[in-house]
Amino acid sequence: MRFSTLATTALSATLTSARIIGISTPSTLSPNTSFPLTLITEGYIQTVADIAIAYGFQLPSERYPLGFPGSLGGFAKSAYLGPQNSNTVGNVTVNATVPAELASQTYQGKDVVLTAGIYSIYGASGDVGVYGWNVTVRIGEATGGENVSSVEQAWKKNTVTPVVV
Structure with missing residues (x-):
């Protein structure tokens, strides 16, 4: 009887904790418009508090076809996630904005890398990290x-460098 109750409780806890594992967005984005930036989630073994998302756009290069590692690129924007959009089983969609500056000839009609970084706090220990994902999108006339x-x-x-006093 105790095992059954414990197993049910453990299973319930697993199903109510989640973490972000990726992003999804329309393949074409239009400058100066909003678009759905979906945060893809999965069930996880511990609670994850997702605090905020920051995202930016950059041109791919031959050396860095998925954008410069660890960088959001230019035109960074952000959104608060907080408790309502955190540790959620089921994807979360953020209303994001494409910067008007991407209407220039440098970007229009070209593929760009959209990078998103999520600031999260993991588990009872409060392990802090910023986790990033990339997608390649086309800058076009209409979002879709x-x-x-x-x-x-x-x-x-999420590296820690001790401060020497």
């Missing part, structure tokens, strides 16, 4: 097309 999703985590930053 099939959604493109990140394939894997692009980068993670």
Whole structure:
């Protein structure tokens, strides 16, 4: 009887905790418009508090076809996630904005890398990290097309450097 109750409780806890594992967005984005930036989630073994998302756009290069590692690129924007959009089983959609500056000839009609970084706090220990994902989108006349999703985590930053006094 105790095992059954414990197993049910453990299963319930697993199903109510989640973490972000990627991003998804329309394949074509139009400057100076809003678009749905979907945060893809999965069930996880511990609670994750997602605090905020920051995202930016950059041109791919031959050396860095998925954008410069650990960088959001230019035109960075952000949104608060907080408790309502955190540790949620089921994807979360943020209303994001494409910067008007992407209407220039440098970007218009070209593929750009959209990078998103999520500031999160993991578990009872409060392990802090920033986790990033990339997708390649086209800058066009209208936002739409099939959604493109990140394939894997692009980068993670959570190193600790002690301060020497």
